Amino acid sequence: MSTNMAVEKLYESDNYLVVNKPFDMYINSDDEYEKNTVTYHIASPDSHLSSSLCPLHFVQRLDYATSGVLCIAKNKSSAARAGQLFEKxxxxxxxxxxxxxxxxxxxxxxxxxxxxxxxxxxxxxxxxxxxxxxxxxxxxxxxxxxxxxxxxxxxxxxxxxxxxxxxxxxxxxxxxxxxxxxxxxxxxxxxxxxxxxxxxxxxxxxxxxxxxxxxxxxxxxxxxxxxxxxxxxxxxxxxxxxxxxxxxxxxxxxxxxxxxxxxxxxxxxxxxxxxx
Structure with a gap:
């Protein structure tokens, strides 16, 4: 597990949150007790679930071992706009x-x-x-x-x-x-x-x-x-x-x-x- 647990915010607006993901950290987890996740450090642990009060939408993925720029949408319409750019x-x-x-x-x-x-x-x-x-x-x-x-x-x-x-x-x-x-x-x-x-x-x-x-x-x-x-x-x-x-x-x-x-x-x- 990474000892570098801080998740640095690089950019934030009403639509998007961009963070610098540490290496050896999951983006999210269905295990409510897993703390080594991006979502745990920047939001509620269940924020990747649609049932969450403030769901986050991951428009891209980074491997557990990979660090760096990770873009997260704060609402469905923003996720759709970013998702289209990735698809195209x-x-x-x-x-x-x-x-x-x-x-x-x-x-x-x-x-x-x-x-x-x-x-x-x-x-x-x-x-x-x-x-x-x-x-x-x-x-x-x-x-x-x-x-x-x-x-x-x-x-x-x-x-x-x-x-x-x-x-x-x-x-x-x-x-x-x-x-x-x-x-x-x-x-x-x-x-x-x-x-x-x-x-x-x-x-x-x-x-x-x-x-x-x-x-x-x-x-x-x-x-x-x-x-x-x-x-x-x-x-x-x-x-x-x-x-x-x-x-x-x-x-x-x-x-x-x-x-x-x-x-x-x-x-x-x-x-x-x-x-x-």
Whole structure:
């Protein structure tokens, strides 16, 4: 369980509440005694239920282990407006990730379909990417998935090679970023599930939803958190930098690298396409 229990409010209006979700915290729970939830810290524990006096509407989800920007609607009409933008892929989401190994490409498009991992089909805990090396019967009900990736920096964590990446999911499949990173040989640092339960030494999984752009007509939102990893003393103590490719640790610099992934292609970079 995370010791970082505070849920920071990044934005609030009559329609929306945007928070910075800590890592290793549930969004909500049907267990009334579960206190390690976003809803417990910002509202009544039952606020995710329709029977609640003040129900909240989660227009997006973040995994238990993932931290970062989480948008919550305060009423049904606001939830519907935001939900439409997500469905039509008009939102823009940007994640910072630290991944295992040194990444050789600069920009990549990862377009492996994502489905349910056949070995966990009963529990649906794991997803799987349909790659050229993956037998098709291991990936159930695959759906199109697309992630854009930009290499920001490389270095070492506990003397093991790692890279800092900017990830932009174009589609929104369950565990998409984690599955795609694992499929290209760069599992996210601290991802216990997709490392085959081997990566259990880091104190967290290093995936953070850093920025969310919601182009709502009446209330356009562009919400960003502070850089999450290098401000963490436990990460900094184990980090040894080797090469920075882009500046990204301030808000302006981060917005600038986001613009690179907003373009369909970038001339003059080491580009790689991952596709079936």
């Amino acid at each position: 892929r008009l939102t823009r989401k940007y994640y910072l990730a630290v991944v295992r190994e040194h990444v050789t490409f600069e920009v990549a498009d990862i377009e492996f379909d994502v489905g349910i991992d056949q070995s966990t089909a009963d529990s649906s805990h794991r997803m799987s990417a349909l790659t050229t090396s993956e037998p098709t019967d291991k990936c159930l009900h695959p759906r199109r998935a697309h992630t854009r990736a930009l290499r920001l920096e490389r270095g070492y964590y506990d003397n093991c090679p790692v890279s800092v990446m900017l990830l932009k999911p174009i589609t929104g499949r369950r565990h998409q970023l984690r599955v795609h990173c694992n499929a290209i040989g760069h599992t996210i640092l601290g991802d216990y599930t997709y490392s085959g339960c081997r990566d259990n030494m880091p104190h967290r999984m290093f995936l953070h939803a850093t920025r969310l752009v919601l182009p709502l007509e009446q209330e356009p939102l562009d919400i960003q958190t502070a850089e999450p990893f290098f401000s963490d003393a436990r990460f900094s103590a184990a980090w040894r930098p080797e090469q920075a490719y882009y500046k990204y640790r301030t808000q302006d610099d981060f917005n600038a690298v986001c613009e690179i992934l907003d373009k369909s292609y970038v001339i003059g970079v080491q580009y790689k396409m991952f596709k079936m």
